Amino acid sequence: MGISFQNVEYKYPGIKRKSFTLALENINLNINKEGEFIAIVGKTGSGKSTLLQHMNALKLPSSGKVKIFDYEITNKKRKNPKLKDVRKNVGFVFQFPEYQLFEDTVIKDIMFAPKNFGFKKEDAEKEAINVMKLLHITNLKDKSPFNLSGGQMRKVAIAGVLAYNPEIVLLDEPTRGLDPKGQEEIMELFNDIHKKTNKTFVMITHDMDIVYKYATRVVVLNDTKITYDGNKEDLFKDNTYLENHLSKPNVLLLIDYLNEKLNLNLDYDSYDINELLGKLGDINE
Ligand SMILES: Nc1ncnc2c1ncn2[C@@H]1O[C@H](COP(=O)(O)OP(=O)(O)OP(=O)(O)O)[C@@H](O)[C@H]1O
Ligand SMILES: [Mg+2]
Known part of the structure; x- marks a missing residue:
């Protein structure tokens, strides 16, 4: 088991x-160490960021227990393990990356966490250069992280976490503030890493198209509680998504439209966007 929540409440x-303010109640959740790409979704203020922050002990539960790998986290601070050990396994990219950056150049910032977790300086630098290439930010190497745009800061914060290769990666709205191409690039990069390494990703997003394209599991929060935990097809099949203030992914709207217009019975779990677009040609208005 990677991370598990037992009756967690947070105030x-x-x-x-x-x-x-009660932010989480009655949270029971199990996340596998490997192989998951989980989207956490739900309306503003529902508790998503608070939930994610419990997954690497940035927040301690007010009651209940969070198990992170072999470490048990409760509100009894003195009994908790060294948080550095926990955080080496579980990397976290904040919702507001400006809170995460602090060195005077981008490369130093990206090298900070690997060095802190025991990488030799040369190795940390090698990793930093490598992830900067992957994220197309090599040109920012010697800039101050504080003189960057919001989207650039987000990429630097992501690079800083990927550089030390944690077992599980937590991302709070990773595509926020990026242009459409940047969003796609970064999602493809996470997806590639996930496919190649089988690493678990847990990501908060408000973008249902991203959820539908990448997530293998969706956890929905509504007013402090988990109201859905399961596959994406079932979430959008009935009114569950509406009750949770979510929108339907565009590709499913297209499937609904084709099913209605052409009297088809296309499934939500098998689609190829080009095939669907091809079918549009069969509609005679
Ligand atoms: N530092 C804080 N002090 C007091 N209350 C807080 C604090 N941070 C969050 N809250 C409250 O806790 C609840 C959950 O907040 P949280 O940030 O986890 O929501 P969220 O689902 O991430 O929202 P968003 O989609 O806007 O990011 C909200 O009612 C919020 O007002
Ligand atoms: Mg949030």
Whole structure:
């Protein structure tokens, strides 16, 4: 098992004494160490980022237990393992990457985590140069990470995590702020790494087309609770997605349209976009 949640609840402390905001309740979830590409979706404020932050002990549960590989995390700080050991296995790219960057050049920033986790300086540099190439940001190497655009900062933060090759990669809205080509490139890169290494990725996104193209499993949050955990086809087959404030992926809207217009019975789990577009030609208005 990679990461498991047992009855986890999380409360953010409020301003007034004893007040709080309940962000997660009754969370039970198992994530395999290998082979998963999980999308976490749900409306704004539903608890997605808070959930992801529990997966590498950035947040400790208010009650319940999170197991991360062999480490058990509870709210009893003193009993918890060294968090550095946990975080070496589980890499995290924040929702707001500007909070993650701090060195004076991009390359130093990308080398920071590998060095911190025990890579020799030369090896950290080699990895940094390699991931910069993969992410097409070699040109930013000597710039200050604070003088970059939001999308460039996001890529640097992603590079910093890929550089130390954690077993599981957590991504909070990784495509946010990137242009369409950048979004596709980065999703293809994650997908490639996932296919080649069988590494598990857990990604928060609001983009249902990305969910439909890449995710092997979808976890839906709604007002602090998990309301769906399963495959993407079933999520969009009935009204479950609507009740959870989600939209239907474009490719499924196209399948619905073709099924209605041509009286077909195309399945949600087998499609080839070019084949579908070809069928559009059969419609006589
Ligand atoms: N630092 C904080 N202090 C107090 N409450 C917080 C804090 N961060 C988040 N919350 C509250 O916890 C709940 C869950 O927030 P969270 O950021 O996990 O949502 P989210 O699903 O990631 O939303 P989004 O899609 O907007 O990123 C919300 O009610 C939010 O207002
Ligand atoms: Mg969030």
